[in-house]
Amino acid sequence: DTGVSQDPRHKITKRGQNVTFRCDPISEHNRLYWYRQTLGQGPEFLTYFQNEAQLEKSRLLSDRFSAERPKGSFSTLEIQRTEQGDSAMYLCASSRGLASITDTQYFGPGTRLTVL
């Protein structure tokens, strides 16, 4: 396993711009999750996919946030019209999707977003 990878690792943007982050899960992992982590806090769940289906998106922070996983492999998270409050670390995780309470989520290194 090469691990979960995220790109870019850092993104600085100006308020009002759109940004897109990419996540490549561990190969053969069916589930992919997005979390947001603000400074000094634990990660906060945003959304997750089972293969290409987005099964939970009610936790996305606003309609400016959207995520896709078109072919059931990599995923993108887009934030439109960024605001300073969007500055945070955006974490991606993947898991096998086993029907088990021990289905382990493996996290990527995150993308740190700074909105000026």
Add this chain to the structure above:
Amino acid sequence: TQLLEQSPQFLSIQEGENLTVYCNSSSVFSSLQWYRQEPGEGPVLLVTVVTGGEVKKLKRLTFQFGDARKDSSLHITAAQPGDTGLYLCAGRNNAGNMLTFGGGTRLMVKP
């Protein structure tokens, strides 16, 4: 909404000391996980506890899941500078599709 509270938020100790971190909730979780996170990196799983009353040991780290599966603790014996980091507990919901994280305990072990 399921919430997890961790205490203490910050802990600074000398090398060789023992410490305990607590993770408490009013909700029942199907399982609870402990992660360690270093600056600029994603969380790395340390352990998963599933059964109420379960105790797991990982070298100098001892994890316990409360009998009612609402709380957990992490005890570190003879802490070392390499233990420095952010320790996060996370509870899994019954559907198994979401982790709820605590706010974390930032540990610093001074040589």
